[in-house]
Amino acid sequence: MLHEFKYLAPRSVAELCSALSDHRDDGKILAGGTDLIPNIRNGLMKPAFVMDAKRLPEAARLAWSEKDGLSMGTAVTINDLLRSKETRELFPVLCVCAHELASHQVRNRATVAGNVVNASPCSDMAPALLCLGARAVLRSAGGERTVPFGEFFAGVKKTVLKPGEFLERILVPAASRGARGSYLKLKRIAGHDLGIVGVLMVRHGDSIRFAVSSAAPTPVLVESVSAKDSPDEAARKVLAAVSPISDVRGTKEYREHMIGVYVRRLLAEVK
């Protein structure tokens, strides 16, 4: 790695907040590093300070309670979710998406927080968090605020995080417990690939929700489909909510076609 930076490993939230406010323009948080380190290596990011968020006291905490639902600290990895019995049983949708993300080694390091802050349109965790009504707890030296994931993504690789703020926790409401779903992700090779397009369908009681990755500047939640809609009607509604483009991984037409195929296939699974 050619680019040089200083490494900070704050041991308390207060210490991290003060480092963040000192380095608003030249600092980056390091979680699993699976986005940040390749970006530094490629010269896309040149932080002067890298602040490791994994040494904070509560960072690795993944805890479930009736009152607060599921709470994930900044350092909770994708594989931590897959290994957690409570997550598998109460929030299987998180695992369905986690399982589609990258390779086993990457999942051992990659965090859920890093995945959403990275705000890639092809984020595999965003669809699950959107469908489950999860919220992000953001903290800075000035205090804390909570933002639902429906309002968290602001554009390609952009979020509502302000300079000096970090994502401290992700909360999945207890009310979403038991929601079930399937995620179909189109990719060139099994495991280990960013999606060409991904469609998640989640059922909870009478409600059906879809979320689509890699088909718009941000991951998209679609709540307009009802259980009574025909498969074609449902596909039309989902397609109306997205705006895929053509890029190295696929054309706009291919993406649109496959979204329709996936919506029909997901509905057929439950019929």
Place this chain on the structure above:
Amino acid sequence: MKIKLTVNGLGYERDCAEHRTLLRFIREDLGLTGTKEGCGMGECGACTVILDGRAVNACMVLAVEADGSVISTIEGEAKGQSLSDIQAAFERNHAVQCGFCTPGMVMSVKELLAHDPKPTESAIKEAVEGNFCRCTGYTQIVEAVLDLTGRPEAKGELRHV
């Protein structure tokens, strides 16, 4: 920054540049060149080592992040002239051709077997999905693991002759 870590059972204490990857540290500072660099960005798995019990891509970990940790690399496998069980199974099953992917592949398999001593074929495939092999076509690698962990129906069967 001064870091202290254990690699293959030996303690090391070194001064290390903060932007140095764990991969470079292991290869260039410790001289353990068994771990390979392929892509340098998380795609190929040639750099896989076991960090505190989990297989990771050492090209995406900073050496300073590994301060205080316990690491296993391919050099910790063979004892003198005798191969580890995983290495011997790879050799027996022709799971090594050019050998570039092998150190990483063996580390991924080692992590798998530590948690799942009798893995299914699909668990094996998942464990090595982040390790690219351009030579073997993977079949022999999966067979090596099945051979090692005991696949009854495969006893005595001759493969790839």
